[in-house]
Amino acid sequence: MARPVSYNLVKKPLEADISIADMPEGQQGEGFFATKLSNVIGLARKNSIWPLPFATSCCGIEFMATMGSHYDLARFGSERVGFSPRQCDLLMVMGTIAKKMGPVVKQVYLQMAEPRWVMAVGACASSGGIFDTYSVLQGIDQVIPVDVYVPGCPPRPEAIIDGVMRIQDLVGKESLRRRNGEQYKLLLESYGIQ
């Protein structure tokens, strides 16, 4: 028998026709608004993430559905997906990565400019998935550092959108000095990236 529906039970009334991002905390006065620089930059970055879809298999199809009009990812600011790593912020690895493909993913990651985030979509990118075999990389975190993992085989478009929203949280709250810090350098060195 089917599980009872547990989400979206109460119909939310429409508050306004357009939703605008919330203002960060700060001091407001006559013609000025003062806040932390990291808040402003975080706000701008998180609502305009340009993803790089590294779509390999079935999860790529789910991403195509996510970019379609029904589960629109463009309303989160990811209107422009790019396929050039030099121009993108978020590397979304969607699908099974074979061991032969591992160095390719690493190369794409190395070509991205800071600040960059990585999202592993689906079971295969997170941990190898059902393919526990000699030829499949058991998770892309064997070769690159990952920020958000979206489980599922394949994850529904809503789950992928949820992953993007978590990335938005990370982006909005990131300190401006993080990428130059010691801990980040150690993290990259543990992957063999200078």
Add this chain to the structure above:
Amino acid sequence: MSLTNDDIKQKLTEKFGEQVYEFEEPYGMLTFEAPKDLNLKVLNFLYDDEALKFRFMTDLCAVHYPEKTGRELAVVYHLHNLVDNIRIRFKVFTDINKPDIYTASGLFSAANWMERETYDFYGVNFVGHPKLKRILNVDEMDYFPMRKEFPLEDSTRIDKDDEMFGRGGTLGFCERTDHGNATIAEADKPDETGRNII
């Protein structure tokens, strides 16, 4: 009068005599075998003969039979006659310790990558191949994965969680020993209407 399996068999035995043997017809597809030194001669004959005209190679693969000592690796060619729409299967067997087979890539260009794949997965050495190196696996791999020499699971893996994969652990899933009699208790059987399946 179109070509039939018997015609093909007759032409082959006329030309090669006792060197082609083990004729079978599983599901209507003629299958035969020849010694591995003759594989190019047979393929050329099937290609050049004006009545046979097997000019299309559908597949080239290998099979590992660990129990047939001396003949462990079989290389199987699937050929197709496009004019009369007849398919044929041709097998050669070789010892696993010396798996040298003459390459068919001079005759069929499709054999080039298919032989590379067969080398990659079974270790069959194709003599005369222009570039026999691994095609689908990582180049540094030093074993041949599709040979039946490996246990099903790698017992030295440390990155898979034993508990989650049902191998012992504290929760004890799949630790049953009564694999012999698996019977369903009376109360759990579905009743006549098909319901009561929890």
